Amino acid sequence: MMISLGTAIFEAAGSAPEEAKTIITRLAGANLRGHDSHGVIRIPRYVQWAADGIQVPNQKLKVLSDQPGLAIVDGQYGFGQTIGEQAVDIGIAKARQQGVAMVALRNSGHIGRIGDWAERAADAGLVSVHMVNVRGSLLVAPFGGISRRSSTNPFCIGAPVAGQPHLVLDFATSLVAEGKALVALKGGKPLPGGAIVDGDGTITSDPRPLYGPSGDSIYPDPSQGPGALRSFGDHKGFGMNFMMEIMAGALTGSGTAGKLDEPERRRFCNGMLSIYIDLQALDGTPREMSDSFASEVLDYVAFVKSATPTEPGGEVLIPGEPERRLMAERTQSGLPLARQAWEDILTTAKAKGVEPQSHVH
Numbered sequence: 001m002m003i004s005l006g007t008a009i010f011e012a013a014g015s016a017p018e019e020a021k022t023i024i025t026r027l028a029g030a031n032l033r034g035h036d037s038h039g040v041i042r043i044p045r046y047v048q049w050a051a052d053g054i055q056v057p058n059q060k061l062k063v064l065s066d067q068p069g070l071a072i073v074d075g076q077y078g079f080g081q082t083i084g085e086q087a088v089d090i091g092i093a094k095a096r097q098q099g100v101a102m103v104a105l106r107n108s109g110h111i112g113r114i115g116d117w118a119e120r121a122a123d124a125g126l127v128s129v130h131m132v133n134v135r136g137s138l139l140v141a142p143f144g145g146i147s148r149r150s151s152t153n154p155f156c157i158g159a160p161v162a163g164q165p166h167l168v169l170d171f172a173t174s175l176v177a178e179g180k181a182l183v184a185l186k187g188g189k190p191l192p193g194g195a196i197v198d199g200d201g202t203i204t205s206d207p208r209p210l211y212g213p214s215g216d217s218i219y220p221d222p223s224q225g226p227g228a229l230r231s232f233g234d235h236k237g238f239g240m241n242f243m244m245e246i247m248a249g250a251l252t253g254s255g256t257a258g259k260l261d262e263p264e265r266r267r268f269c270n271g272m273l274s275i276y277i278d279l280q281a282l283d284g285t286p287r288e289m290s291d292s293f294a295s296e297v298l299d300y301v302a303f304v305k306s307a308t309p310t311e312p313g314g315e316v317l318i319p320g321e322p323e324r325r326l327m328a329e330r331t332q333s334g335l336p337l338a339r340q341a342w343e344d345i346l347t348t349a350k351a352k353g354v355e356p357q358s359h360v361h
């Protein structure tokens, strides 16, 4: 039902049928993997962004520079679900030719869950690293500060392991992704302690200081509150968050979150600097401990997972494992969705002339 309803909503918002289906499928895919923050809860906001011209339906990537190991590409504010696929596919093709390739993506609409892009590359046999910033989005306070100076700037590494599930590390460099604050605001999973700093410097788990009065509306605007998200891991997480601005914002040419004395907030977009490594290009090279990437990885995974758990009966997990488990579970049980989030989707559908009942199968 959700795919059918979501497709109809995005078509009504201006996307061609194929793009509409891609957007909702990727959003639902984030829910399936447990990242409700980047799932269908985003429907009302995406639709609003399309109406406001912040994200533009049906855009094609524009190649600004095409060199053997490097492409600089402009997403032209297209929906990130479409633009992301196109950008990753360029990286895959180049890395297959060159062994290693870099793609600098600027001006993309929201590219959602970054793990999607690492998985797409890993499906093609590539290791990939993705550094992302969000120009024009001021959500996160720097370490030692209260004022917002950056966004949630995710970092992601993916690696295929022959015959095994991909390894995927994928996280926001804020303590939580903004969407997790949105989920908490809408009655979903509460935030961990210390995720938010209020305007007066109080550290809290209450998401409301991020949204201010807009928190009560169907389109809560995280630019409206007096508070900020906090980066994870004190000065270390802040350092990563800061360097995402440098790599994905400054180096790609997409632009950083903002600068002093600008009259207006910068136009929202994701910048993404991605590096792709073809494992086949490494084949046959002597390695110190093992001549097989996969067997070395598997040995190490077994070593890590054998660590004594902190909790009796607990278990050590590796990057990508929680998502994989939830996906198996949720593929059976369906997506849990807070009532308010569902009602907001229905309201958005009706506002776009889509009758939800006709999508209940």
Ligand code: NAD
Residues within 6 Å of the ligand: 035, 037, 038, 110, 111, 112, 113, 114, 115, 132, 133, 134, 152, 153, 154, 156, 168, 169, 170, 171, 172, 173, 174, 175, 176, 177, 178, 180, 270, 316, 317, 318, 319, 320, 321, 322, 323
């Ligand atoms: P998170 O805090 O849930 O961390 C997820 C990562 O930690 C995954 O790699 C997961 O496998 C690993 N992990 C989780 N629990 C684990 C455990 N117990 N043991 C070992 N590893 C574990 O993620 P987040 O920071 O809330 O980010 C959520 C999503 O938001 C990500 O997909 C990210 O790409 C996305 N995001 C996108 C944007 C954007 O602008 N497009 C911005 C911010 C975040």
